[in-house]
Amino acid sequence: MKSQANVFINRELSWIEFNKRVLLTGMEKEYKILDQVKFCSIFSNNLDEFYMVRVASLKAQVEAGITKTSIDGLSPKEQLTKINKEVKNLTDLQENFVNDLVNNKLKKQGVFLKNYKDLTENQKNWCNNFFTSSIFPLLTPLVVDPAHPFPFISNLSLNIAALIKDREDTKNQFVRIKIPTKNINRFIQIPNEIIQSSDEISHFFISVEDLIGNNINALFNGMECINYSFFRVTRDADLELKELEADDLLLAVEKSLQKRRLGGDVVRLEVKSDIPQNILKLLIESISIQKEYIYFCKSLLGLDDLNQLTKINRDDLKENLLIGKTHQDLKNLDSPSNKNLNSIFKIIRKKNILLHHPYDLFKTSVEEFINRAADDPLVMAIKITLYRVSKDSPIISALMRAAENGKEVMTLVELKARFDEDNNIQWAKQLEQAGIHVVYGIIGFKTHTKIALVVRKEKGRLRNYFHIGTGNYNSNTSRFYTDLGLLSTDPDIASDLLELFNYLSGFSKQKRYKKLLVSPSSMREKFIFLIKREIKNAEEGKKAEIIAKMNSLVDPEIIKLLYLASNAGVKISLIVRGICCLYPQRKNLSENIQVISIIGHFLEHSRIFWFCNDNDHEVFIGSADWMRRNLDRRIEAITPIEEYELKNQIHTLLQIYIKDDYYSWIMKEDGSYSKYKLDVANNRSQIDLIKK
Structure with missing residues (x-):
C-alpha cells in the first residue's frame, strides 16, 4: 500500500472540511434567511468546540515537545499550522457573509440590527434607560494595576478591554469588563413603538456590547474612557479524569467541571479587526498567547449567538422543522380513549418495529414505550442508558414514576458525555433521590450505547422488550437529528442486553454475545x-x-x-x-x-x-x-x-x-x-x- 500520507486524510483537516460544508450550505440562496443565520451559528459553535478540544490537545502536545505524527504523517505543529490557515480563510468567508446578512438581507426582510450611533435621540434614550435598569447593575469593571493583577478571562465570555484615565491625570489605566450574555440576551429587542414603526412584522435589535460600549463612561464616575474594544478567549475545556484513582466518579467529574469553568490554557483570542494597538498589546502580554492564535474579526464576536435571531416568530423566514407523525404500527395508541396499557407490548410482540426519527415521532414511539412501561402493573423492571438527555426530559419523569410505582429501575448515566456532564450530574442525583439504581459504567470506558430494556411478567413468565437506537434518549434533539431505532422482543438480543446491562453495572465479564455487536x-x-x-x-x-x-x-x-x-x-x-x-x-x-x-x-x-x-x-x-x-x-x-x-x-x-x-x-x-x-x-x- 502507498505511504500513509497518500492513503489517509488528516482527521482535523477533514473536520474543518465538514464545518466548511455546514457554512457553505448556509450560504446557499435556496435556504430561507433565518435558516442561513442558523447554519452560521452552528458553524461558529462547532468551531468553538473544535478549539476547546482538538486544537487544545494539539497545542498541549506541541508545548510538551511531542512530535508523534498523525495517521497521515503530520506532526502536531504541522497540523496546527494547517488548521490556523484553513480556519482563518473560513472565518473570513463567514464574516463577509454575515456582514452582508446583517447589513442587507435581514434589513430587506424587516429584521434590523441597529448601531447605537445611528439611533435617534428618543431611541437612544430608551436604550440608555434599558442599560441603566437592566444591564448596569450586572457589570463589574476590573482595573489592572500593580495592586490588581490581570483578571481571569472565562472560556467563551465576551469582554470589553478599555483604557481609562482620571481627568486630572495623564496616566491611562487598563480595565476589563465582562459582558453578562448568560443573564441577558445578546441582542436586545427595541420596541416598535420606540422605533416608530407601524410594521408589526419588523423586528429591531441592538447588540448588548454596542449598548454597553456607548454607555461605558457611566461605569467610571469622575473618569474618562479613552478607548475600548471587544475580545473573546477560547480555553482548553477537555476534562482530565483520573478514574482509577477516583473513589467517587460523580465527585471526580464535578471537580473536573469546576476546573473547566475556570478554564485551561487559552487556545484562541478573538478581537475586533479595528482594535487599538495599545489595547491589543496589553491583551497579548496579559493572556500570554502567540500571534498565530489571534483572530481579527470583521463582524460580531461569538457568532454562535446569532442563533437567538432564529427564534424570531416569522414563518416566512425559516422552514418549519417540527414535522413527524406516529409510526403506522403505533397509530392506534394516539387515541385518548385508548387506556389499554398492554397495547404497545402486544404490538411489539407481534412484530419488530423500525423507527426513523424525526419522521416517526419520538414522543409517540420511544417515549410512549417508556411511559407505558412506567405505568403498566405487569412491568417488573426498566433498564436504560442515558448519554445526553434534554433538560426537561419526559423519559426521566417516566423513570421516576416507575420507581414510585414499585418497579426496579436501573439507569446508566454517562457522566463524561462531553459538554453535557453538568446536566447529567444533576440528573444522576435526582434519579438516586427517587430511589433509582444509578451506575456510571466501566472505568476507563465511555458508555455511548443507546439501549433500553423493559422486563414484563406475562402468564407467570418474564418477557423482555427492548429498544436499541442510534441516537440519544433526548426529546429535543429527536426533532432535529435523524436516527433509527428498533423495538423488539427478540429473545437472543434481549439476552445479550441483559448481559450487557450486568456488565455495565459491574456484575459480568461477558465478552461474547449471541447477536449484538x-x-x-x-x-x-x-x-x-x-x-x-x-x-x-x-x-x-x-x-x-x-x-x-x-x-x-x-x-x-x-x-x-x-x-x-x-x-x-x-x-x-x-x-x-x-x-x-x-x-x-x-x-x-x-x-x-x-x-x-x-x-x-x-x-x-x-x-x-x-x-x-x-x-x-x-x-x-x-x-x-x-x-x-x-x-x-x-x-x-x-x-x-x-x-x-x-x-x-x-x-x-x-x-x-x-x-x-x-x-x-x-x-x-x-x-x-x-x-x-x-x-x-x-x-x-x-x-x-x-x-x-
Whole structure:
C-alpha cells in the first residue's frame, strides 16, 4: 500500500472540511434567511468546540515537545499550522457573509440590527434607560494595576478591554469588563413603538456590547474612557479524569467541571479587526498567547449567538422543522380513549418495529414505550442508558414514576458525555433521590450505547422488550437529528442486553454475545469479518457490496480493509456526514468507493451498516461510528436487523440517500467536496422522507 500520507486524510483537516460544508450550505440562496443565520451559528459553535478540544490537545502536545505524527504523517505543529490557515480563510468567508446578512438581507426582510450611533435621540434614550435598569447593575469593571493583577478571562465570555484615565491625570489605566450574555440576551429587542414603526412584522435589535460600549463612561464616575474594544478567549475545556484513582466518579467529574469553568490554557483570542494597538498589546502580554492564535474579526464576536435571531416568530423566514407523525404500527395508541396499557407490548410482540426519527415521532414511539412501561402493573423492571438527555426530559419523569410505582429501575448515566456532564450530574442525583439504581459504567470506558430494556411478567413468565437506537434518549434533539431505532422482543438480543446491562453495572465479564455487536469486546472483530467476507465473495465472482452510513470514518484498520475490498471489486458506498479519513475514487486504491456527505435541515446522525453477502443481506444499526474510540474505547452496541421487510426498508432508505442530488456533497479523490450542479434537483432525501 502507498505511504500513509497518500492513503489517509488528516482527521482535523477533514473536520474543518465538514464545518466548511455546514457554512457553505448556509450560504446557499435556496435556504430561507433565518435558516442561513442558523447554519452560521452552528458553524461558529462547532468551531468553538473544535478549539476547546482538538486544537487544545494539539497545542498541549506541541508545548510538551511531542512530535508523534498523525495517521497521515503530520506532526502536531504541522497540523496546527494547517488548521490556523484553513480556519482563518473560513472565518473570513463567514464574516463577509454575515456582514452582508446583517447589513442587507435581514434589513430587506424587516429584521434590523441597529448601531447605537445611528439611533435617534428618543431611541437612544430608551436604550440608555434599558442599560441603566437592566444591564448596569450586572457589570463589574476590573482595573489592572500593580495592586490588581490581570483578571481571569472565562472560556467563551465576551469582554470589553478599555483604557481609562482620571481627568486630572495623564496616566491611562487598563480595565476589563465582562459582558453578562448568560443573564441577558445578546441582542436586545427595541420596541416598535420606540422605533416608530407601524410594521408589526419588523423586528429591531441592538447588540448588548454596542449598548454597553456607548454607555461605558457611566461605569467610571469622575473618569474618562479613552478607548475600548471587544475580545473573546477560547480555553482548553477537555476534562482530565483520573478514574482509577477516583473513589467517587460523580465527585471526580464535578471537580473536573469546576476546573473547566475556570478554564485551561487559552487556545484562541478573538478581537475586533479595528482594535487599538495599545489595547491589543496589553491583551497579548496579559493572556500570554502567540500571534498565530489571534483572530481579527470583521463582524460580531461569538457568532454562535446569532442563533437567538432564529427564534424570531416569522414563518416566512425559516422552514418549519417540527414535522413527524406516529409510526403506522403505533397509530392506534394516539387515541385518548385508548387506556389499554398492554397495547404497545402486544404490538411489539407481534412484530419488530423500525423507527426513523424525526419522521416517526419520538414522543409517540420511544417515549410512549417508556411511559407505558412506567405505568403498566405487569412491568417488573426498566433498564436504560442515558448519554445526553434534554433538560426537561419526559423519559426521566417516566423513570421516576416507575420507581414510585414499585418497579426496579436501573439507569446508566454517562457522566463524561462531553459538554453535557453538568446536566447529567444533576440528573444522576435526582434519579438516586427517587430511589433509582444509578451506575456510571466501566472505568476507563465511555458508555455511548443507546439501549433500553423493559422486563414484563406475562402468564407467570418474564418477557423482555427492548429498544436499541442510534441516537440519544433526548426529546429535543429527536426533532432535529435523524436516527433509527428498533423495538423488539427478540429473545437472543434481549439476552445479550441483559448481559450487557450486568456488565455495565459491574456484575459480568461477558465478552461474547449471541447477536449484538458490542465494543470493545466483539464489534471490531465482527466488522473485520464482514468486510473480509465481501472481499472473498468478490474474489469468487459472487455479488459483493457494502453500504455504510455514519458520522465519522477514521479507523485506519477499517479504512485499509475498505481499500482492499475496493481493489477486490467490492462496490462500496459510504454516507459519512463529518470526518472521513479515506480517499475515494483513487486509481489502484479506491476506485470502487464512493463517499457522500448529507448536510441539510436535519443533522444526519444514524449509523447503518449493510453488507450484500451474495444477496443474503446482513444489516446492522447502532451507536458506533468507524472510529478507534467507538470500536476500542467506548461501550457501544449495534444490533442486527433480521426481518426481510425491515432489511428492505433500510436498503430503500440508503438508496434515497445515495441518490440525493440536493443535500448531498460528493467527496473527490483529493479529499475535497463539491455539490451537484443541477438546475433542478430530483432527489431531496430529507424532503422526500418527510413526504413518505
